[in-house]
Amino acid sequence: MKPRLRLILALGALLGMVGLLPAQNLVRNESFENAQGNRPRGWRTETWGGQADFSYPQPGRTGERSVGIASQAGADAAWATTVTVDPFARYRLSGWIKTEAVEPVQGGRGALLNIHGLEGAATPAVTGTRDWTRVEVEFDVDDQTQLQINCLFGGWGRARGRAWFDDIALEKLEQRQPPAPKIEVDASRIGEPLSPLVYGQFIEHLGRCIYGGIWAEMLEDRKFYYPITSNYAPYTALRNTQYPVVGASPWQIVGRPDGVEMTTNAPFVGRHTPLLRQGTGIRQNDLGVTAGKEYVGYAWLKHPENRSARARVTLRWGQAAADAQTVEIRVRRGDYQKYPFRFTAGLTTDQASLEIRAEEGDLLVGTISLMPADNIHGMRADTLALLRQLAAPIYRWPGGNFVSGYDWRDGIGDRDRRPPRTNPAWTGVEHNDFGLHEFIDFCRLVGAQPLVTVNTGFGDAHSAAALVEYCNGPADSHWGRQRARNGSPQPFGIRYWCVGNEMWGPWQLGYMSLDHYVLKQNWVVDKMREVDPTIFCIASGNAGPWSRGLLERCSDHMEAIAEHFYCQERSGLAAHVRQIPDNIRAKADFHRRMRSELPQLKGRDIRIAMTEWNYWYGPHVFGELGTRYFLKDALGIAAGLHEYARQSDLIHSAFYAQTVNVIGAIKTSRRNAAFETTGLVLMLYRHQFGELPVHTRTEGLIDAQAAWSLDRRRLTLGIVNPTLQAQVIPLQIHGAALKKRGMRWQIAGTDPQLFNDPDEPLRVRIEQLPFDGSTDRIEVAPCSVTLVAWEAD
Structure with a gap:
């Protein structure tokens, strides 16, 4: 044998032996032998539902340890x-x-x-009573750089019993090359029109969405829901953040600690009214003002014995004597009267304060208000300006979980006399300043249709029917007369109604089993239709047994069915982006399957109303649940809009949750407002993307979708590049004669973590760039959303 041949054979044998060696296990502490206190080092517990008991028992399958999960009632949990x-x-x-x-x-x-979070990457499940059983699954990753391994008990539901896990391994089998991008469009294959209602928005009485976001009121607890005491400690959550949550009175006593009494004798509103003894006042801190800007307000005041008195109201923006303005108020004899005041701030600060003091005589303060003078019907001018640019065609209100404990009657009538309540689902006070009339006014100001959700939690069919009559009944009906007395003789004419919110969830007030809820769904809709048979009712669905049950037993009591989903952060830009379209497609696939399986749907066209959809993760930067969004989230929202276009035959509407603050498309500070990265995408597509989706095929990691304008005079193509490299993408467009000119818009950046902040210059914006109208290739920036448009020839 020749020496060279012997060497080749030897190397081949060696390589074969290397191939037979076990691959490296990437899991640290895979047998749980390394302890950190009473748990294995590097492992943590997760619970998504039910109650689970976690254990770290001895012995294991090998060695001294394993991990265990047990539940009697059922749990969805993991190590x-x-x-x-x-x-x-x-x-x-x-x-x-x-x-x-x-x-x-x-x-x-x-x-x-x-x-x-990786679809298909799950082993077969072990059930019953089994000795140690080996399980495995092979799967591919795209651009993920981190994975979460779960020793899972339950999984997409719950499980009962007891399970132990040991000797966990993750091994790399094969390396692949990233796929090359390509886009092919057949403009002659046109789908159903994309409903403009997919650009809908959702506002809820949660965190700073309404109060602090849309509504211009600057004062917390202006109706004194919380008693004012000498123990000034207003913040009970998020204390060390810019927007802490009020859980006690935000009013600080100025002067004698015993100089303020909460009297329950004929309170102006709510349970009690503050009585200020002469020489005493109350102050609210942490107000945001801008130098040179005017602020207007008023207070309802009276002397407790109906005598005359004198009050002093001061807006302060600094420590010096000159850093304040004061208004003297002569309180007339008799009952409560409304006294206005106006200030011009001399400094920009978020540490301003408003103080009201009883100068001569005692003083009852019924309620007090302070707003920027440029407010529009009580709403923030800066927020409204952005909302008008967003141009959402429909808004859903008032919830959300909030609605299951909300009585709509609390939000009508004299705004200053509406009762303050504890928010039934979230934290803080519900002032009831923003009620039904304000919502209708809001929709008119931003040019949108209203969608109202009725309470099917603690609410009943009669309350829902009364609400429909209040909104849509003639002025001579019982509730129509009430509406007219409250300033709106003409009916609101609300067409779209959600029947409950997430009634499948045990966190919902008034939650009940499906067998019971289907009865309530039908009862509520029957009563609502007795008042107005033309309304469009959206049932509260959740893909799976709950939606199936509603479709089987309530299909004649709905025009559409609601679905919700939220996505968290995921490792890998493409994987993070892909979550949104994957979730939309999964919902659509479920309902397509229901159409083929359920005889009750024959001849019916019950489409999906995606009444809540978004990402939801990260720290609360903007108050309660006030998450911040990044450039990578904008890419996912754009890919979601592409998927809505692909599913246009099944998607009736979609409502981005939420509009302002919380998980919103717009974020506000005390003084400013700005578009989130996600809001920029929603605005761009609302104004520029087409309405007639056409067949679009892509390769690689990009997400793309094309659509004609309704008149077929313009073809648009949206492209999401979820990579950190610029891409020159081969492009083929069939079935359209296009001019060699067009327009191009881009939202891009080199860092997926770029974000906008209302108090800082914009880091992410929509750019309009030159475009040569090329139809054979297109170049897109790294980490970008690109929208191009060609004129038809």
Whole structure:
């Protein structure tokens, strides 16, 4: 044998031996032997539903330890760890599971291993009573660099019983090359029109969405829901943030601690009214003012014995004597009267204060208000300006979880006399300043249709029917007369109604089983239709057994069915972006399957109203649940709009949740407002994307969708590039004669974590760029949303 041949054969044998060696296990502490206190180092517990008991028992399958999960009533929970992986590779996840009387419930699977959030990356489930059983699954990753491994108990539902996990392994099997991008458009294959209602928005009485976002009132607890005491400690959550949550009176006593009494004798509004003894006052801090800007307000005041008195109201923006303006008020004899005041701030600060003091005589303060003078019907001018640019065609209100404990009657009548309440679903006070009439006024100001959600939690059919009559009944009907007395003789003519919110969720006030809820759904809709048979009713669905049950037993009591979804942050830009269209498609696939399986849907066209959709993750920067959005989230929202276009035959409407603050498209500070990155995408597509989707095929990681304008004189193409590299994408367009000129818009940046802040210069914006009208290739920036438009020839 020649020496060279011997060398080749030897190398081949060696390589073969290397191939037979076990791959490297990427899981640290895979057998749980390394302890950190009473748990394995590098592992954490997660609970998504029910109650789970986590254990760290001895012995394990190998060695001294394993991990365990048990539940009697049912749980969806896991021991979890995060591992670093190479993108564009194939992996094997494996491990050993032991079970004792494990039983899936509520759609759960049992005991298994999975990769969190990666569809298809789940092992077979182990149920019943089994000794140590090996399970495995192979899967591919795209651009993810981190994966969460779950030792999962339940899974897409819940499980009962007990399970143990040991010897978890994640092994890399194969490396792949990133796929090359390509776009092919057949403009002659036109789908159903994309409903303009997919650009809908959702506002809820949660956090700073209404109060602090849309509504211009600057004062917290202006109706004194919380008693004013000498123990000034107003903030009970998010204390060390810019927007802490008020959980006690935000009014600080100025002067003698015993100089303020909360009297329950004939209160102006609510349960009590503050009585200020002569020489005493109350002050609210942490107000935002801008130098040179005017602020207007008023107070309802009286002397407790109906005598005359004198009050002093001061807006202060600094410590010096000159850093304030004061208005003297002569309080006339008799009952409560409304006294206006006006200030011009001399400094820009978020530490201003408003103080009212009883100078001569005692003083009852019924309620007090302070707003920027440029408010529009009580709404923030800066927020409204952005909302008009957003141009959403429809708004959903008032909830959300809030609605299941909300009595709409609290939000009508004299605004200053409406009762303050505890927010039934979230934190803080519901002032009831923004009620039904204000919502209708808001919709008119931004040029949108209203959609009202009725309370099917603690509410009943009669209350829902009364609400429909108040909105749509003639002025000579019982509730129509009430509406006319409150300043609106003409009916509001509200067409769209949500029947409850997330009534499938046990967190919902008034939650009940599906068997009971279907009866309530039909009862409520029957009573609403007795008042107005023309209304469009949207049932409260959740893809799975709940939506199936509603479609089977309530299909004649709905025109559409609601679905919700939220996505969290995910490792890898493309994977993070892809969550949104994947969730939309999953909802659509479920309902397509229902159309083929359920005889009750024959001849019916019950479409999906995606009444809440968005990302939801990260710290609360803008108050209660006030998350911040990044450039990478904008890419996902654009890809979601593409998916709505692809599913246009099944999607009736979609409502981005929420509009302002919280998880909104617009964020406000005390003094300014700005578009989030996600809001920029919604605005761009609302104004520029086409209405007639056409067949669009893509390769690689990009997401793209084309659409004609309704008159077919303009073809638009949206492209999402979820990579950190610029891409020159081969492009083929069939079935259209296009002019070699057009327009191009771009939202882009080199950092997926770029964000906008209302108090800082914009980092992310819509750019209009030159475009040569090329139809054979297109170049897109890294981490970008690109929208191009050609004129038809």
